[in-house]
Amino acid sequence: MSIETVEVTGGTAARTRTGPFLSLVKALGRGWLRDRSQVFFTLLLPLMFMVLLASVFGSTDDAASRLIVVGDAQVFADAEPGDFAISEQSDLETALDAMRDGDADAVVVVEGSGAGTVVRIYPSATSATAGSIAEEKITSYVNGQNLEILSLVAGEEPPLITEVEAADGGSLKPIQYLAPGILAWGIAISGVFGAAGTIVDWKRDKLLRRLRLTPASVRTFLGAKVSVMLAVALGQTAVFLAVAALGFGLELSAWTWFAAPLVLLGTLAFLAIGVVIGGIAQTSPAAAGLSNLVTMPMAFVSGAFYPLALSPEWVQWISYASPMRYLNEALQSVVVYGEPPSAVLPQIGFLAAFAAVVALFSWKTFKFDEL
Amino acid sequence: MDAAIEVADLRKTYRGRRTGEVRAVDGVSFRVERGEFFGILGPNGAGKTTTLEIVEGLRKPDSGTVRLLGRSPWPHSPELTGRLGVQLQASAFFEFLTAREQIETFAELYGAGKARAAEMLEIVGLAEHANMRCEKLSGGQQQRLSIACALVGDPELVFLDEPTAALDPQARRNLWDLMRSINAEGRTVVLTTHYMEEAEALCDRVAIMDAGKIRAIDSPAGFVRGLDAPTRVTVAAGQLTGERVQELAAGEAVAASEAAVVFETRDPRKLLTALASDGALEGLSVRTANLEDVFLHVTGREWRG
Ligand SMILES: Nc1ncnc2c1ncn2[C@@H]1O[C@H](COP(=O)(O)OP(=O)(O)OP(=O)(O)O)[C@@H](O)[C@H]1O
Ligand SMILES: [Mg+2]
Numbered sequence: 001m002s003i004e005t006v007e008v009t010g011g012t013a014a015r016t017r018t019g020p021f022l023s024l025v026k027a028l029g030r031g032w033l034r035d036r037s038q039v040f041f042t043l044l045l046p047l048m049f050m051v052l053l054a055s056v057f058g059s060t061d062d063a064a065s066r067l068i069v070v071g072d073a074q075v076f077a078d079a080e081p082g083d084f085a086i087s088e089q090s091d092l093e094t095a096l097d098a099m100r101d102g103d104a105d106a107v108v109v110v111e112g113s114g115a116g117t118v119v120r121i122y123p124s125a126t127s128a129t130a131g132s133i134a135e136e137k138i139t140s141y142v143n144g145q146n147l148e149i150l151s152l153v154a155g156e157e158p159p160l161i162t163e164v165e166a167a168d169g170g171s172l173k174p175i176q177y178l179a180p181g182i183l184a185w186g187i188a189i190s191g192v193f194g195a196a197g198t199i200v201d202w203k204r205d206k207l208l209r210r211l212r213l214t215p216a217s218v219r220t221f222l223g224a225k226v227s228v229m230l231a232v233a234l235g236q237t238a239v240f241l242a243v244a245a246l247g248f249g250l251e252l253s254a255w256t257w258f259a260a261p262l263v264l265l266g267t268l269a270f271l272a273i274g275v276v277i278g279g280i281a282q283t284s285p286a287a288a289g290l291s292n293l294v295t296m297p298m299a300f301v302s303g304a305f306y307p308l309a310l311s312p313e314w315v316q317w318i319s320y321a322s323p324m325r326y327l328n329e330a331l332q333s334v335v336v337y338g339e340p341p342s343a344v345l346p347q348i349g350f351l352a353a354f355a356a357v358v359a360l361f362s363w364k365t366f367k368f369d370e371l
Numbered sequence: 372m373d374a375a376i377e378v379a380d381l382r383k384t385y386r387g388r389r390t391g392e393v394r395a396v397d398g399v400s401f402r403v404e405r406g407e408f409f410g411i412l413g414p415n416g417a418g419k420t421t422t423l424e425i426v427e428g429l430r431k432p433d434s435g436t437v438r439l440l441g442r443s444p445w446p447h448s449p450e451l452t453g454r455l456g457v458q459l460q461a462s463a464f465f466e467f468l469t470a471r472e473q474i475e476t477f478a479e480l481y482g483a484g485k486a487r488a489a490e491m492l493e494i495v496g497l498a499e500h501a502n503m504r505c506e507k508l509s510g511g512q513q514q515r516l517s518i519a520c521a522l523v524g525d526p527e528l529v530f531l532d533e534p535t536a537a538l539d540p541q542a543r544r545n546l547w548d549l550m551r552s553i554n555a556e557g558r559t560v561v562l563t564t565h566y567m568e569e570a571e572a573l574c575d576r577v578a579i580m581d582a583g584k585i586r587a588i589d590s591p592a593g594f595v596r597g598l599d600a601p602t603r604v605t606v607a608a609g610q611l612t613g614e615r616v617q618e619l620a621a622g623e624a625v626a627a628s629e630a631a632v633v634f635e636t637r638d639p640r641k642l643l644t645a646l647a648s649d650g651a652l653e654g655l656s657v658r659t660a661n662l663e664d665v666f667l668h669v670t671g672r673e674w675r676g
Pocket of ligand 2: 420
C-alpha cells in the first residue's frame with residue numbers, strides 16, 4: 001500500500017514541484033505579506049516620516065523666505081516677487097526675538113547704502129533648514145546685484161561671471177535631500193529589525209531546527225530568507241520613490257535605477273547588524289529595543305533626517321562609521337544629483353566592507369545551538 | 372541489514388551560568404530494529420527530548436555514537452534526512468501560513484507533491500481546517516499538523532516527541548490508530564511519552580528513562596512479567612464471609628475494608644472462577660501490574676508523570 005502511495009506522489013511531484021528554494025521563498029514571502037505590522041513597518045512608516053518631515057521643512061518649500069530687515073529694505077527692491085517676504089524692524093534684538101519665535105527665516109541687517117553696503121545675514125537657528133535656504137537665496141540675490149553693478153561699471157567687457165547650478169542641499173527643495181535620507185533609514189530599520197526579529201523568532205519557534213531535519217539544506221533556507229528580505233527592500237524602495245516623486249515632487253534622475261543595487265548592498269549590511277542583535281537578544285521586545293538603540297542614533301548621525309552639513313562636528317565624525325551615512329550619500333548622489341555609479345564607488349566600498357566585517361563577526365559569535 | 376537506530380553511551384551535559392551543570396543524558400545506549408515501535412517513557416526532565424535531538428542529529432553529544440539507518444546523522448545529508456520524519460516537541464511552523472500551505476511547503480522540501488500533502492491532511496483529520504492559519508489552530512490540531520508534516524515525506528523512520536501531549540482523549544485514540552497504522556506500513560517509529568498506557572498500548576519495546584539514564588528496556592508485557600507482581604482483585608464488601616475471604620486468599624495477601632475486599636493473587640484465574648461460583652462479582656475490578664509499578668520498581672520512585 002505504501003508503495004502505491006510513493007508512485008502516486010512521484011507522478012504528481014513531476015508536475016507540481018517548484019523546488020525547495022522557490023517554495024521556501026513563496027512560504028516566507030506570503031508570511032511577510034500577511035504580517036500587517038511588517039507591511040506597516042517597512043512601507044508606511046517611512047512614508048509617514050516623509051509626510052511629517054516634508055511638512056516640517058516643507059513650509060519653506062517654494063514659499064518665500066521670510067525676512068526681517070533692519071535698515072534699508074530698498075536693497076531687496078529688485079528681487080523676484082515671491083522670493084522673499086519682507087517685514088521691517090528697527091531694532092535688531094526685537095527682530096532676532098521674533099525670528100526665535102519662528103516668525104522669520106532670517107534677519108537681515110543692512111548697513112549703509114549704495115556702493116559698500118553691507119548685508120549681514122542672521123539665518124534662523126530655530127528652523128535651520130529654512131534659515132540656510134534663506135541665507136542661500138539672499139547670498140545669490142546679492143551676488144546677482146553685484147554682478148549687475150560690475151557690468152555697468154565695466155561697460156563692454158563683462159566681469160567674471162559665475163553660474164551656479166543647483167548642486168547642493170541649500171538650493172534644493174527639501175524633499176530632494178529628505179527623500180534619500182528617509183529611504184536609507186527605512187531600509188536600515190527593516191533590515192535590522194527584520195533580521196533581529198527573525199532570529200529571535202527562530203529561537204522561540206524552533207522552525208530552523210525542524211527545517212534542519214528536512215533534505216533541503218539550511219543554506220537553501222537562509223538563502224530564501226535573505227532573498228525575501230532583499231525583495232522586500234526593493235519593493236520598499238520602489239514604493240517609496242514612487243510616492244515621493246508623484247506625491248511630493250521628488251525629481252528622479254536618469255540614474256535612479258542604480259538605487260536598486262545600492263539598496264541591496266545596504267540591506268546586507270543592516271541584516272548583518274540585525275543578526276548580531278538577534279544573537280544577543282532572547283525575546284522579541286529585547287530585539288526591538290536593541291534594534292531601536294542602534295538605528296535611532298544611527299539615523300540622527302547619518303544625515304537621514306537632518307542635513308549632516310548643519311550638524312555639529314562630532315556628529316559628522318561619528319557618521320563616518322555609520323553605514324546609513326554611506327547609503328544616504330550614495331542614494332542622494334545617484335537619485336537626486338544624477339551622478340553616475342562611478343561617483344559613489346567609495347560609498348559602495350564602505351558598505352560592502354561594513355557588511356562583510358559585521359557578517360563575519362556575527363557568523364563567528366553566533367550561538368547556533370540556541371536555534 | 373543495519374538496525375534503524377544504534378546508540379552507544381551518549382552523554383550530554385548542559386552548562387548554564389546560573390543553573391550549573393545538568394546531566395541531561397548520562398550514558399544512554401539502545402538499539403531499535405527496523406519496523407519496530409520503540410518508546411521512551413519518562414517523567415519531565417528525564418532527558419527524552421535531548422536524547423531524541425542527539426539521535427536526530429540536531430544536537431551534538433559530548434560523547435557517544437549514533438548510527439541512523441546505518442550512517443551517522445552528523446554531518447547532515449539530504450539522503451538521510453529525506454528518509455526521516457520528525458515531529459519536535461514544540462510545533463514549528465512558518466508564520467502566517469494556512470495548514471495547507473504549511474504542509475505543501477514541507478512536502479516540497481521532501482520532494483513530495485501537493486497530492487501527498489492533501490492526503491496527509493485528510494489522514495490526520497485536518498482537511499476541513501486546511502484553510503485556517505496555523506496559529507489559529509487549537510493546540511491539538513497544531514500537534515496533528517506537525518505530525519502530518521513529519522509523515523509527508525513518506526519516511527522510513529519516524530520520531531515523535533510527545534505527540535499526544537495536547538490532545539483530548541478522543542483525538543489521542545485517533546492518533547494511536549494513526550501511529551499503529553504507520554508502524555504497520557513498515558515504518559520504524561520512535562515515540563516519547565509520559566503516558567504509561569500509551570507506551571503499553573503502542574510500543575513493541577519501551578525504554579524507561581529517568582534522570583538522564585535508561586533504567587530498563589523491555590516489552591511492556593515483559594516488564595510486567597519480570598516484575599512478578601500479584602494481580603489485585605477487588606469486590607464490594609458484604610458478599611463474602613470473613614472465613615470465605617481467608618479461604619479464597621489461600622495464604623496470599625488480602626485486605627478487607629468496610630467498602631471492599633482486595634485480594635492480591637498470583638493465580639487470578641482460580642480466584643475469579645471461585646468468586647463467580649460464589650456469585651460475589653458485585654463491584655469487581657481486576658488490576659494487573661502495569662508500567663507504573665514497573666517504574667516504581669526500576670527507579671525506586673513513585674510515578675508522577
Ligand atoms: N537547552 C537547554 N539548556 C540547558 N538545560 C536544558 C536544555 N534543554 C534541556 N535542559 C535540561 O536537561 C534536562 C532534560 O531535558 P529534556 O528536555 O531532555 O527532558 P524531557 O525528558 O524531554 O522532559 P519533558 O517530558 O518535560 O519533555 C532537564 O533538566 C532540562 O532542564
Ligand atoms: Mg521532552
